């Protein structure tokens with residue numbers, strides 16, 4: 772953090788087609804990441820996107836702090852045509868390259884709200900986060916639920932959804948101090964969504980005293 776600017780470093784993890792790139796684009800307010808429907812994995816390589824300077828999120832000693840967000844998009848894990856070992860090595864190298872010195876503030880585990888969180892498939896991305904972030908992963912991970920509008924359409928409020936969640940999800944949320952965010956993709960509310968998601972993320976990072984994880 773310099774006197775009046777902070778750069779927040781985020782990395783997206785999750786299963787194929789969970790909505791990682793789309794969430795990254797919402798966070799950045801851009802279309803930097805390649806995001807579309809496919810019956811296979813779209814993202815093949817890690818890539819870093821940077822937002823413009825954002826105002827109105829933070830103040831310190833009465834002075835406005837300008838926020839910039841950097842997001843690392845990663846291939847789905849498991850992937851439809853890359854081995855798990857390959858993806859792991861690729862993400863490890865990208866974390867070191869982009870956040871090796873500056874550090875990572877938060878890993879976002881991207882999970883579709885309309886897909887139950889259970890079984891082996893759900894646990895792979897968590898295992899990847901644990902392996903790459905090490906013991907402190909619990910302090911630097913949040914779940915980002917995409918497709919939350921489907922949950923809303925089915926008549927669930929966020930707390931009701933979480934109350935009825937699978938044991939695996941409840942156990943994960945307990946480990947990460949219940950850090951989770953719901954992303955609703957509907958109509959013309961994308962900018963409003965972006966602000967809400969960024970507010971939550973900055974809250975988590977502030978609660979963590981801006982601590983980062985570095986990579987050697």
Ligand SMILES: Nc1nc2c(ncn2[C@@H]2O[C@H](COP(=O)(O)OP(=O)(O)OP(=O)(O)O)[C@@H](O)[C@H]2O)c(=O)[nH]1
Nearest residue numbers: 787788789790791792793806807808813814847918
């Ligand atoms: N309705 C809805 N669609 C979404 C949401 N998030 C993503 N999508 C759609 O889901 C599809 C996959 O999104 P991506 O962002 O490409 O997902 P990804 O996880 O990056 O996919 P891979 O790179 O294949 O692993 C796209 O058609 C997105 O438009 C959401 O919150 N709601």
